[in-house]
Amino acid sequence: MSRAETMRAVVAHGYGGPEVLRIIDVAIPEPGPGQVRIKVEAAAVNPVDLVTRSGALVEAGLMAPREITGIGWDVAGTIDQLGPDIDGFTVGQTAIGLRDLLDVSLGAYADYVVLDATAAAPAPAGLSAVEAATLPLNGLTAAQSLDLLGLSEGDTLLVAGATGAVGGFAVELAAQQGLRVIAQGADSEFLHSIGAHWTLPRDADLAAEARRLVPGGVHAALDTAGIGIRALAAVRNRGSFVTVVGGAAPIPLRGITVHHEWIHGDGQALARLAQQKLTTRVADTLPLRAAAEAHTRLAAGRLPGRLVLTP
Incomplete structure (x- = not known):
């Protein structure tokens, strides 16, 4: 050869x-x-x-x-x-x-x-x-996670690990969909620049701080950092929760719907992402x-x- x-x-x-x-x-x-x-x-x-x-x-x-x-x-x-x-x-x-x-x-x-x-x-x-x-990988993971959450314009979303690659795309896509995002991560200036409504530091007490910002709890949480139950505690009763970290899905307490996002290739969704303005x-x-x-x-x-x- x-x-x-x-x-x-x-x-x-x-x-x-x-x-x-x-x-x-x-x-x-x-x-x-x-x-x-x-x-x-x-x-x-x-x-x-x-x-x-x-x-x-x-x-x-x-x-x-x-x-x-x-x-x-x-x-x-x-x-x-x-x-x-x-x-x-x-x-x-x-x-x-x-x-x-x-x-x-x-x-x-x-x-x-x-x-x-x-x-x-x-x-x-x-x-x-x-x-x-x-x-592709991180953008599709974020987009598919948001699809699982099934939120509507004006709903509130907590993104844990928001300064990571998946978290950053999730914050940006959620903001473009009209969601109000609490982004937890180290770089608040960056997170606000991509559309976060509120930011929380990496070491924040997520449940307490999220419920202070959104009384009763957020409509949903997207856990990109494997935080699990600590992020679930920020979600209101009968809300929704997605983790992208294997083994980090918490027990679905308080009627919360818990999903694990397992990424799959999707050319049509990837084409839509390619046409959006993403950082x-x-x-x-x-x-x-x-x-x-x-x-x-x-x-x-x-x-x-x-x-x-x-x-």
Whole structure:
């Protein structure tokens, strides 16, 4: 096989720390029916990549153990090949997409990635590939969480962990939907700039402070930080609650409806997000060979945005 027919990809050999990540040369994948191939320009690094690499998802029963595991969910780049039966995309079109399958041998940390066309969308106008790569996983998680809550204009929403990637998009999307948002996080100036009505510091007593601002409790809470029962206590009776953190769903006390958001690729929803004005945050860009460094930096925490790999 000639080098022209191969590509680089970052995979995890077994499970463990960043040292299990390897760059390998593999055959460039071919798109099948209903699929597109994207030449990767940017791939965001997310917390799910760390727990995939560590083996935590295998231990939790969310994926089967495998010798080699592909890493990376978010991608932005250019469509370079279409599989059969594809409408709505053209070769040369810039696109974003989400690789939402855990148990695979190749992920988005690669020179090319093949996705179902239903998990891809045209790239947002006015954003670089690096900025656009931060949108799919976190933006869709926020949007799908808000859909689960089923709120109406004027309702109140508490977002715990609002300065994180999912939390930030959730605050912004909720404000655009006419919700009054209490955003809990460290950067109150940023949170107000993206639409928060009120802000609370990271160490706030959520129930007490939220109920001081909204007597009787908020209509709903979105927990992006795994706070669980402490965020549930801020919700009024028969309200609604969503967590995006595995294992953090509290018991549905007081008639509150509790959901766990399990992300799924949705090209139509991603296309709608791409057309909205959302604030993307990039902490740094690194080459593909620095994937292990990116994982180390993300694990250390407190980054002002996403790390993005640029093959």
